[in-house]
Amino acid sequence: MAHDTRLTDPATAPAAPPGPAPATTPAGGGVRLRGLRRAFDGRTVLDGVDLDVAKGEFTALxxxxxxxxxxxxxAAGRLDGGGEGLVEVPEPSAVVFQDARLLPWxxxxxxxxxxxxxxxxxxxARGRAALAEVGLAGRERAWPGTLSGGEAQRAALARALVREPELLLLDEPFGALDALTRIRMHALLHDLCARHRPAVLLVTHDVDEALLLADRVLVLADGRFCLDLPLPGPAGPxxxxxxxxxxxxxxxLRALGVPESEPGADLP
Known part of the structure; x- marks a missing residue:
């Protein structure tokens, strides 16, 4: 079932007609955002953003x-109720952050x-199966403090996937990992998404990460998308x-205003 939320914040929303009327479940069980606006301290961050992500599609931002x-x-994860616009997403959804956010006790x-x-x-039983799927079989009784950074993120992925999400939201999940661990996590995430086929929205600062993992890359600037780049062919290394x-x-890189295309370039 899709979750339909109209975001309104009278303190920050511009004086404009309300967004479109709530729609039915997005076609194919994906994501549908319309007229998404968000401002902080008078500065507009999202200025009427529209976005569709189909079921099984991997979109990088x-x-x-x-x-x-x-x-x-x-907003897509219904973690922020401020602003204005239509947010229609499938349920259940799951979020993986840069910090694994495991309970240490x-x-x-x-x-x-x-x-x-x-x-x-x-x-x-589902939890053990999910841990095995991310390569952590045998670590079920480990304390989070004994895990490496990569293992902690694997556990976070298992926690997300055990819920069989229709929407997987990833907020720079590999940003704190070393280069070799990040490469391994890219391969794991690619395989997991190909197997489970959720709609995926990945936020990243890494251009190469976006190109290797996504079916489509969006560039956000001045509150709107300035580039929507489809990537034909299978994702992967x-x-x-x-x-x-x-x-x-x-x-x-040009869309992001980066003057030199250096390998592995990350954004400020």
Missing amino acids: LGHSGSGKSTLLR SRVLENVVLGLPGPRSAAL DRRRDPAFPAQRERL
Whole structure:
């Protein structure tokens, strides 16, 4: 079932007619945002943004710090009720943040199944299966403080996927990881999304990460999308060998105002 939320904040919303009337479930069970507006201290961060993400589609969102990427993600996850616009998303949804946000006083398996409905025995079985799927079989009784950064993010992914989300929201989930661990996490996330087929919205500062993982990359600037770049062909590390890869990368960097296309460039 889709969740339909009209966002209104009289203190910050511009004097404008209300957004479109609530719609039915988005076609195919994806995401539908219309006229999304959000302002902070009089500065408009999102200025009437429209976005559709189809079921099974992986969309990456790029932009400089403060461009509104995380604000848009929070709106899609119904974590921020301010502003104005129509937010229609499938349920259930799950969010993975840069910080794994595991409860340090609970073991890994208990973190994964926290709040999971249904009989406890079934929840624990699903949690063990999810941990095995992310490569953490045998670590069910580990304390979060004993996990590496990559293992903690694997546990966070397991906690998200055990809920079988129709929408997976990722807010720079690999930003704090070292380069080699990030490469391994890219491969894992690609495989998991291909298997589970949720609609995915990834916020990232890493142009290469967006190009390797996504079906489509959006660039947010001045409160609106300034570029919507579809990426044909299968995602994954083989994209680096695609003759179109350098031109796609250069186009994204130009849209972001980065003067030099250096390998591995991240945004400020």
